[in-house]
Amino acid sequence: xxxxxxxxxxxxxxxxxxxxxxxxxxxxxxxxxxxxxxxxxxxxxxxxxxxxxxxxxxxxxxxxxxxxxxxxxxxxxxxxxxxxxxxxxxxxxxxxxxxxxxxxxxxxxxxxxxxxxxxxxxxxxxxxxxxxxxxxxxxxxxxxxxxxxxxxxxxxxxxxxxxxxxxxxxxxxxxxxxxxxx
Numbered sequence: 817x818x819x820x821x822x823x824x825x826x827x828x829x830x831x832x833x834x835x836x837x838x839x840x841x842x843x844x845x846x847x848x849x850x851x852x853x854x855x856x857x858x859x860x861x862x863x864x865x866x867x868x869x870x871x872x873x874x875x876x877x878x879x880x881x882x883x884x885x886x887x888x889x890x891x892x893x894x895x896x897x898x899x900x901x902x903x904x905x906x907x908x909x910x911x912x913x914x915x916x917x918x919x920x921x922x923x924x925x926x927x928x929x930x931x932x933x934x935x936x937x938x939x940x941x942x943x944x945x946x947x948x949x950x951x952x953x954x955x956x957x958x959x960x961x962x963x964x965x966x967x968x969x970x971x972x973x974x975x976x977x978x979x980x981x982x983x984x985x986x987x988x989x990x991x992x993x994x995x996x997x998x
Contacts, residue, residue, distance in 0.1 A: 818886040821923035822896065823913050825849050825879035826869040830968040833899065834892045836882035841974070842913040847927065848875035849976060851944050851962070853905050854934040858955040866951030866958030867936070867944060869965070870906065870928030878974050881913050881923050893924070900926045905934050945985035959986050 823844055824832060851867040860866030871877060884892050900906055906926035913923045928935055939947070951958035962983050969976055 820884055820886065820889060821913070821921045822882045822884060822892070823879055823911065823923035823925040824882065825871060825877050825925075826965060827968075828900075829880040829972060832882055834882075834884065834895055835888065836884050838883045840881050840915040840917060841878065841972070842881035842915050842921075842923070843876055843878050844871070844911060844913045844923075844925065845876045847871040847873060847877050847911070847925075849877045849879075849979065850928070851939075851948070851979075851982060852928050852936055854936055854947075855951075855953060855958070856934070857953050859953045859958040859961050860951040861953060864951050865934075865947070866953060866961070867939075867947050868958075868961065870935070871925065872928055872930075872937075878976075879913075880972065881915055881921065883921075896924065896926075903932075903934065905929055905932045941981055941985055944982050948982070949986055962986065 819837065823842060849869055850872040851869060852872050853868045853870045854865040855868045856862045856865050859868055901908065905928065907929050909925050909927050910922045911925045912920050914920045948958040948962055962979065966976065966979055966983055
């Protein structure tokens with residue numbers, strides 16, 4: 817395998833965890849960043865699940881693409897699969913992303929599995945905020961995850977107004993009860 821690209825849309829953007837040759841802002845068309853995965857361990861519990869990011873169909877997503885040396889492919893892919901695929905809530909895909917240089921490359925991407933029991937669809941902003949508020953797991957508070965994501969996105973020069981709208985509801989208090997765990 818020659819050099820290859822990895823697309824990050826969440827924590828992978830600022831904490832990839834692997835060596836890379838270059839990094840670029842990149843846009844993935846046809847998918848959007850979404851709080852569509854229930855977290856029962858890292859940002860919630862089975863009794864009080866939180867929500868974490870996944871890629872869902874529709875729109876586009878601005879993130880980071882990392883070019884990885886082909887000689888590190890086996891090592892990096894093993895790391896990514898251990899990090900992203902431990903509960904099989906994502907599908908590993910190779911999707912075209914457009915780099916900020918104007919070049920389009922194929923990148924390893926992790927897309928939400930709509931058939932997985934932890935996947936949630938079509939929650940409103942208030943429902944998301946209610947699920948996030950007060951949820952916490954091994955990696956800390958779910959609210960911190962959302963706010964940290966926004967702060968890191970901004971540091972990379974990326975605005976996500978939808979995610980910012982969810983965070984704004986955390987500050988004002990959601991009006992809907994949290995969704996039940998499946």
